[in-house]
Amino acid sequence: MKSDCPSTRSDALVVVKTMDVTRQLPLHLRHSAFFRSPIMAGFECGLVHRGRHDLLVTTGHTADARLADHFRIAREHGLLTIRDGLVPGHHALARLVVARDAGVQAIWDLSHYHRNQDPVRCVRIASEAALAVNGNEKLWLCPVNEPSLYPMIAGMPRHEAVEMAVLMAKVARDHHPDVGILTNDPITGVGERQFEATDAIVSAVDVDVVGVNYYPHTARTSLVKVLLGTWNRYRKPIMVSETSWHDGHPIHLRRYPGLNKGGWLRHVLEQVDIAVFHGAVIAGVCWYPIVDCPPWHRPFSGDRWSHGLIRSDLSVDPNLSAELTAMRFRAAA
Secondary structure, three states: OOOOOOOOHHHHEEEEEEOOEEEEEEHHHOOOOOOOOOEEEEOOOOEEOOOOEEHHHHOOOOOOOOHHHHHHHHHHOOOOEEEEEOOOOOOHHHHHHHHHHHOOEEEEEOOOOOOOOOHHHHHHHHHHHHHHHHOOOOEEEEOOOOHHHHHHHOOOOHHHHHHHHHHHHHHHHHHOOOEEEEEEEEOOOOOOHHHHHHHHHHHHOOOOEEEEEOOOOOOOOOHHHHHHHHHHHHOOOEEEEEEOOOOOOHHHHHHOOOOOHHHHHHHHHHHHHHHHHOOOOEEEEEEOOOEOEOOOOOOOOOOOEOOOOEOOOOOEOHHHHHHHHHHHHHHHO
């Protein structure tokens, strides 16, 4: 964790010297101190619809389908860090190999609404596979995605999901020499209850980055207030571990008229820069999900929710693609 937190606008900027020309880039365009890219691609790896919908399968995000294509498209848009899954029912070694060969850095979920019957075995397999593929390279893990939502989505009490997260983090560090731990939960800005699961995990294990999941339809206050509130509570680097824009979502359109995916990304990054100006340390922003998904309750539907960059035919959303491309050009200019 950084101890010298930026407190002025100039601290939120990084000075880059290229051919004797000094340029100042805002936080969201600089190289992340924590990850290869400060803007990340999140691949939905959840088990939803009462365990009947495996989103890795229905989005084709498997080693024998479109995993490599998805990583390629992410890289083409400057997204060198991904959030993905080494979850039950999928071959950890194969997924790690594809990620390595694609040249992406991964933060791996170990349980994403899965009622993991043997969490110790699963984390041991993932840790040992990571050592086999990447040697002693740092292994980033999010042991349990959104433990606060486990009662509703997975039918598991929240305290059991928290205990599973703590156990998996500890076992991972027993089996791998360099593990970074990310927590994540919906933190929308109002009330103490939103912090309870993260409080429990942070108090039990050394967490490296605290994630907040923030969407237009669930937010109850501004993102900058969420980031500053979370930073002031934990004094650990904060990551926007999930955010995106759904083109067809009525609440998105009502709360933020005129925006699209590119506009939402700009809005999020502006909020991040304000939080940094006020002293928060921000590790990155993850667009989640990066691939359009079928509706959770209709896994075999041909319909897709339009919330990602990558469509089911491997074409890309023009607005989000254009914004990411423009950011790359501004960073390189």
